[in-house]
Amino acid sequence: MSDDIRHPTRLPCGADDSIFKLGSLPIVSIDILLRWKMKVQKMTPAVLLVLMAGFGAASAALAADVAVLRAQATAVFGPLPEAMPGAAGDTSERRALGERLYFDPILSLDRSQSCNTCHRLDAGRGGVDNEATSLGVKGERGGRNAPTVLNAGFQIAQFWDGRAANLTEQAKGPVLNPVEMAMPDEAAVLARLAADAEYPAAFSAAFPNDDAALSYHNMAEAIAAFERTLRSDDRFDDFLGGDDTALTSAELQGLETFINTGCTACHNGPLFGGNSYQKLGLVEPYTASTDPGREALTGNPADRGFFKVPMLRNVALTAPYFHDGKVATLEEAITLMARHQLGRELAQDEIASIAAFLRSLSDTKRGL
Numbered sequence: 397m398s399d400d401i402r403h404p405t406r407l408p409c410g411a412d413d414s415i416f417k418l419g420s421l422p423i424v425s426i427d428i429l430l431r432w433k434m435k436v437q438k439m440t441p442a443v444l445l446v447l448m449a450g451f452g453a454a455s456a457a458l459a460a461d462v463a464v465l466r467a468q469a470t471a472v473f474g475p476l477p478e479a480m481p482g483a484a485g486d487t488s489e490r491r492a493l494g495e496r497l498y499f500d501p502i503l504s505l506d507r508s509q510s511c512n513t514c515h516r517l518d519a520g521r522g523g524v525d526n527e528a529t530s531l532g533v534k535g536e537r538g539g540r541n542a543p544t545v546l547n548a549g550f551q552i553a554q555f556w557d558g559r560a561a562n563l564t565e566q567a568k569g570p571v572l573n574p575v576e577m578a579m580p581d582e583a584a585v586l587a588r589l590a591a592d593a594e595y596p597a598a599f600s601a602a603f604p605n606d607d608a609a610l611s612y613h614n615m616a617e618a619i620a621a622f623e624r625t626l627r628s629d630d631r632f633d634d635f636l637g638g639d640d641t642a643l644t645s646a647e648l649q650g651l652e653t654f655i656n657t658g659c660t661a662c663h664n665g666p667l668f669g670g671n672s673y674q675k676l677g678l679v680e681p682y683t684a685s686t687d688p689g690r691e692a693l694t695g696n697p698a699d700r701g702f703f704k705v706p707m708l709r710n711v712a713l714t715a716p717y718f719h720d721g722k723v724a725t726l727e728e729a730i731t732l733m734a735r736h737q738l739g740r741e742l743a744q745d746e747i748a749s750i751a752a753f754l755r756s757l758s759d760t761k762r763g764l
């Protein structure tokens with residue numbers, strides 16, 4: 397979005413060694429036990445009777461392994477916190493104003509685009525437009541893929557390169573960005589809102605202590621208040637909460653594969669990312685993109701190709717992938733990640749397994 401938002405954030409924190417170690421803890425027995433359970437299900441009742449005692453013991457062992465996996469997943473990821481940073485001060489008036497602004501094309505030059513045009517929350521969409529790069533009001537496309545607004549406020553910073561410190565600073569960008577909503581300046585935005593029949597009163601109600609309640613900053617603050625309500629619920633958190641039936645055995649295996657492959661070196665914490673900057677092409681150079689990433693922000697050549705590690709909650713809803721949107725499918729993204737970030741070629745069943753798990757991270761209220 398707006399190149400004029402340049403909020404230097406902290407430099408990349410490198411991959412944490414301790415997480416690498418956690419990521420390679422072997423949990424092989426669950427795999428063996430699940431396969432054994434499948435074989436048992438195909439046996440005749442007589443054979444089953446004979447095996448009953450043994451099967452009972454195996455189920456107990458399986459439950460114990462699920463408990464180990466849950467403990468490990470809790471340590472590496474953990475459930476999404478209930479509230480986003482800053483949400484405590486949000487009033488219902490402020491959230492309602494923000495929601496209205498979010499969906500209102502009044503914020504774009506020809507009144508054709510709202511935030512929801514590129515970050516769709518209607519029709520079960522995952523907070524994105526599912527385009528490689530987004531079309532602005534003037535028919536031009538920016539160079540980057542629109543990330544999801546779901547859970548965005550939990551991240552360390554906003555944008556692929558982290559150039560906005562928080563949701564409020566971020567929301568000031570797209571309205572004035574010439575390849576997005578393309579309003580000429582803040583004054584033009586405020587003039588439009590002031591001429592509206594309802595906005596002036598809504599701003600006063602949302603910001604009762606401000607003399608000039610209708611301001612560009614407060615517009616962004618209200619939108620941020622609405623975005624702080626965009627927290628997703630998924631079956632992975634149900635699993636962490638103790639529900640053994642929340643994830644299928646295929647998804648549990650995928651979780652194990654994700655951890656054992658080492659994806660957790662970067663995709664960790666409750667968002668499975670969103671908490672550090674890392675180099676795309678860390679092990680195997682990634683030559684398909686010339687985007688300088690954080691170098692454009694810090695001016696430091698050592699930051700070339702560094703991007704914020706994207707969150708993987710809701711990732712199944714947000715294709716296409718990578719900062720340039722050039723990667724069409726989840727399976728392709730997983731293959732490229734293993735190759736370029738870890739120097740590994742995954743087998744087809746490993747890729748499918750990780751993809752199955754990542755699909756469990758979708759908001760249960762959404763889906764195309």
Ligand code: HEC
Pocket residue numbers: 397498503509510511512513514515530531532533538540541542543544545548551553554555556557563566567570571575576577619
């Ligand atoms: C024309 C499409 C378009 C419109 C309209 C648009 N955005 Fe975006 N949005 C993008 C793109 C593309 C990016 C990524 C740009 C980058 O990182 O350089 C982005 C990034 C974001 C992010 C950062 C998410 C993250 O994980 O870093 C948030 C939050 C966001 N937009 C919210 C909004 C809000 C709020 C509005 C309305 C005021 C809005 N956007 C309007 C396309 C759009």
Ligand code: HEC
Pocket residue numbers: 411657658659660661662663673674675676678703704705706707708711714716717718719720726729730733734737738750
């Ligand atoms: C060394 C850090 C690192 C490791 C290890 C890593 N990733 Fe990533 N991942 C990233 C970064 C950085 C990006 C953003 C790439 C870009 O800018 O286009 C990313 C992007 C992704 C995306 C695309 C998300 C989107 O919204 O576009 C997926 C899916 C993904 N990673 C899954 C995985 C999986 C699965 C593994 C393990 C096989 C893995 N990653 C290992 C750092 C890492």
